[in-house]
Amino acid sequence: MMLCKLSLKNIKKSIKDYAIYFFTLVLGVSIFYVFNALGSQTIMLNVSSSTKKLIELMIQVLSYVSVFVSFVLGFLIIYASRFLIKRRNKEFGIYLTLGFSKRKISMILFFETLFIGLVSLGVGLLLGVMLSQLMSLLVANMFEADLTKFTFVFSKSACLKTIIYFGIMYLVVMIFNTISVSKCKLIDLLNDHKKIDEIKLKNPIVATIIFALASFVLGYAYYMVTIDFDNLRNIDILVPISMGCISTFFIFFSISGLIIKITKSMKSYYYKGLNSFTLKQFSKKINTTVFATTIICLMLFITICLLSACLSLKNSMNNEVKDLTLADFYYDIPLNYDKEYDYYKLYGYNDLQIKNTKYSVLEMFDILGFDLKKYSNDYIEFNTYQTDELNMCISLGSICQKTRTEYPYLSYEARERIISLSDYNKVARLYKTKEYSLNEDEYLIVADFESMINIRNQALKNKTEIKVFDRILKPKYDECMDGFLEMSTNHVNPGIIVVPDSVLVNEEPARNYLIGNYNTKNRNTIRKIEEDINKLDNSPLRKEYLFPNGTTKLAIQESVVGLSAMLTFIGLYLGIIFLISSAAILGLKELSESSDNKQVYKMLRKIGVDERDINKALFKQILTFFMLPLILAIIHSVFGLIFSLKILETFGNKDLLSSIIMTCIFIIIIYGGYFLITYISSKNIIKEN
């Protein structure tokens, strides 16, 4: 019982210094709970079955992420507690001289961890339950579900999961503590405070060389992932990543020596006020935390990239969905497959299916017994054509060979889709996009898939002429026009050739299309209609007919919403955890440093330094200590984001700025908050009582 009391007193005594650690634990627990409780919150929402599936997927992914998060938090807790124990060596030494056994000391630590664990779990869960109510508003908003009545959700499973995961972490900490206590020697414990801190200042010349080398390697890694991006396929992506990590370490390893070297040569700056003191204190701090600073820098880097990439993907998907879902529904169906019986036979269609490719979409719906016209007055029907005379290679003309070597994976033999000008303009009117006009000897290409546009534009610039159904046509424009027929989640139209109406007279169409809007705007009614259409898929007529293939605005929107919610949550989850972990380590280190340096600040006061100058020196130290890893992380992120932009090109990711601003705000709030708390508590620690 006495041991229990002792541990409680110890906690009370040090709670002020380590409040930031405790605060982080509470935050960690609550965030863990919030994201694991998402599952039981979304069950309540009134959403379609396809959205439900997406939510299930999201929850599964989040639970995998939780395992990773628990590792990060576990390392934070172990690092912090080992660090805190080291600072208490003298106290343990006194216990040992008083005749405590090491087992008893371990018991004291055990109780301490137990108390802290229980309290942080309790407070954290409480906070988590409250935060998750806020979260449910966000979730409902994202899935566009009506949350007419507010329900208080408590997730038992998430609560249990949190307790188990953190229980295991605390258990590991206890084991670590016991090991470190059993290994220590009395003499070392008692002499610990007398140990002279050697100021291992690096040889400035060596530091400069290391710094230059590290910067060079880092620069080369940057070069590999950005400018030399196209060659990256041949090399493992791990190469530039590990180059980046190692050079980050060596930059922190050498930077203090370099800074001192440079500032010392600026003598009138160095010997002004407390500058020399501030710089030396800072460089000592960096020198003793090279490894931790490296890890923190990399975590910040991941946070920045992850958050901005996730947010911008989400934004661009949401924006694109608006550009891409210009009508309520879209269907197409193949026609005249019997003209090429052998070819489609090989594809695996049966004779009946091939023979029956003569019905338009609407006719097919009639056969299936579904009257779409009942729900929609505003729709258009049209056909597209294709011919063996015009495949992609031919329409590329002279540049086909060159392109083929550059992009071997494109299907150059695929026949181009051809549409008549009036049909295209019909679609454009419905979609409210741009309409075009053509002379009798001209054609144009509409496309919206960025990399295909680039290829086709070269051919158009060369004024490549094409032959369509015995008519020679020349391009009207020297670049592709913007437009598409098919609705989908992305800009994926590789190019459709628009020709004058007269070219296609008397030709056999290859595909029939139906695009239109429902009579109603009510989501629930539309959902009902589409569920009925989806049921048609199970019709036994499938053996005899090829069914219309298509998508609807609602389906696209729901899949995008689900995906973007998943991205947002994963980004936020990992981002918050990484940020609080790194900021907590920095804060903890800084606070212990401040309590070690109480004497130093007392001395500065004695020789007559103003309180304001002392606080300024402290502020500068803490600021640089927090900023250094952040600055390098930001530089990393610039190149990291350029790299991810290249990877995510197909998503049409252009709107990165707003998500970067969001990320910045996020970092400023969390990281900046930790910085302020650290500064204020440090100021209190060094204040004379």
Place this chain on the structure above:
Amino acid sequence: MENILKIENIEKYYGSKSSLTKAIDNISFSVSEGEFVAIMGASGSGKTTLLNCISTIDKVTSGHIYVNDLDITKLKGNNLNKFRREELGFIFQDFNLLDTLTSYENIALSLAILNIKYKEIDERIKKVSKELNITNVLNKYPYQMSGGEKQRVASARAIITNPKLVLADEPTGALDSKSSKMLLEKLSYLNKEYNSTILMVTHDAFTASYANRVIFIKDGKIFSEIHKSGTRKEFFDKIIDVVTILGGDLNDAL
């Protein structure tokens, strides 16, 4: 000669009304320019409290302390700090050098906070380090130096600002006898050459014998005062005589 320091009826009480401790009980004395004064007393006699009051680290309960006719008991806030950095120099028992700075930087710091230009800082440090025989340790860190070297660096830091008054709290307390002797010789050299006024607190008769005047304190009051006449050895004997009368634990200081 002009009085640098004038102390008038100061008192310092600790504790509450029920258990009042008089650390300083009505002490008055003055120190004139260029004097080297030692204050002796047993532990608990109030000598460190006295020094703390003079250095404005502690506040007196009543009475006045004048430094150069300025009543420092009336000073507040940044004026206190200004007074300390401009008028006082400190030498502590445990050196109080900053671990992260070299000797040179430690000395320079006390000038840097006075906003003195680097060129002048450098000149002054070169001069003073020659006199205190620390030129060869200027680029060393405190952990690389002996106690004697550290205390001489601390002395250099204290006197380099040309303070009106140098306050030394048991400056030889952590030094071996050889280093003590060397330090004290340097202090009396600075006293003579720079005409620095030094007020030193000690319980060691040998250390006190380097001063021109010794004030003995017992239980917060001035017990007696002796002036130097003749050689240091004779002065030392005189101090021992007073210490013997004072009795107590001062005897074992020999």
